Amino acid sequence: MSDDLPQGGGVPRGTPPPSVVSGVVDETLQSEIDRVFGDRVGRAATYRDLLATAGVERGLIGPREVPRLWDRHLLNCAYLGDVVDEGASVLDIGSGAGLPGIPLALARPDVQVRLVEPLERRYAFLREAVAELDLRDQVAVARGRAEDVRGEFSASVVTARAVAPLATLYGWALPLVVTGGHLVAIKGRSAPEEIAAAADVLRQLGVTSEPEIVQVGPDAESGTTVVRVARGHGPLRSLPSPGSATPKRRGPWSQRR
Numbered sequence: 001m002s003d004d005l006p007q008g009g010g011v012p013r014g015t016p017p018p019s020v021v022s023g024v025v026d027e028t029l030q031s032e033i034d035r036v037f038g039d040r041v042g043r044a045a046t047y048r049d050l051l052a053t054a055g056v057e058r059g060l061i062g063p064r065e066v067p068r069l070w071d072r073h074l075l076n077c078a079y080l081g082d083v084v085d086e087g088a089s090v091l092d093i094g095s096g097a098g099l100p101g102i103p104l105a106l107a108r109p110d111v112q113v114r115l116v117e118p119l120e121r122r123y124a125f126l127r128e129a130v131a132e133l134d135l136r137d138q139v140a141v142a143r144g145r146a147e148d149v150r151g152e153f154s155a156s157v158v159t160a161r162a163v164a165p166l167a168t169l170y171g172w173a174l175p176l177v178v179t180g181g182h183l184v185a186i187k188g189r190s191a192p193e194e195i196a197a198a199a200d201v202l203r204q205l206g207v208t209s210e211p212e213i214v215q216v217g218p219d220a221e222s223g224t225t226v227v228r229v230a231r232g233h234g235p236l237r238s239l240p241s242p243g244s245a246t247p248k249r250r251g252p253w254s255q256r257r
């Protein structure tokens with residue numbers, strides 16, 4: 001998409017990124033925000049403000065998160081760009097208020113992102129945010145559960161933060177990854193235990209690669225821990241599911257973008 005027009009922060013064409021961040025930030029954080037979002041820093045600030053206002057009012061973000069929106073939410077999510085190839089397609093499942101999909105899209109104008117979220121309230125917020133941030137050419141929004149959009153959407157990278165433990169997430173997300181692509185899940189210190197607990201699920205799916213724990217961002221202290229799983233090139237097997245004998249009714253949400 002074109003980024004030539006003045007954006008939320010009013011960045012005129014050709015002008016270096018100004019310090020337009022909202023919220024109180026120190027110089028170090030400011031320069032990291034400028035480094036990561038470049039000439040989209042104004043739009044990143046608009047998104048931060050949306051989370052701090054409408055996001056909190058509508059119960060999508062806890063009020064205690066407001067002082068740490070920049071580092072814990074926008075930057076930590078944007079760092080996923082370190083493990084996303086140039087021109088990749090990204091499906092962010094359980095996007096909530098747009099995390100990690102929106103910061104990743106803002107930091108990486110070369111990737112196409114689709115946010116998938118089942119809850120109406122969050123889905124509505126996502127559509128409004130994408131319009132407000134002028135990201136409609138780069139970011140699509142769909143309403144649905146990850147396990148229900150199989151066959152409809154797929155991407156070279158599927159992302160998720162705080163959606164489900166890996167043992168559940170593998171079954172939801174890996175069928176949405178195209179062959180040769182990756183699942184990239186933001187996980188904290190629990191990553192090794194979650195990987196161990198989910199090893200059988202990966203085997204049942206027929207995925208032979210070993211999950212990797214990768215630190216993204218500038219350093220271990222301020223960066224983000226992700227679990228990256230290569231989908232491989234072989235077919236995936238279905239997981240046994242208790243409800244599989246009963247045909248699933250389509251949810252009330254059939255509207256897709």
Ligand SMILES: C[S@@+](CC[C@H](N)C(=O)[O-])C[C@H]1O[C@@H](n2cnc3c(N)ncnc32)[C@H](O)[C@@H]1O
Nearest residue numbers: 093094095096099100118119145146161162163
């Ligand atoms: C704790 S929130 C995390 C939201 C966001 N990823 C973040 O990090 O702020 C979990 C989100 O996953 C969504 N979710 C729950 N089950 C899901 C499923 N089966 N498929 C897709 N999303 C799901 C919820 O609606 C919710 O928005």
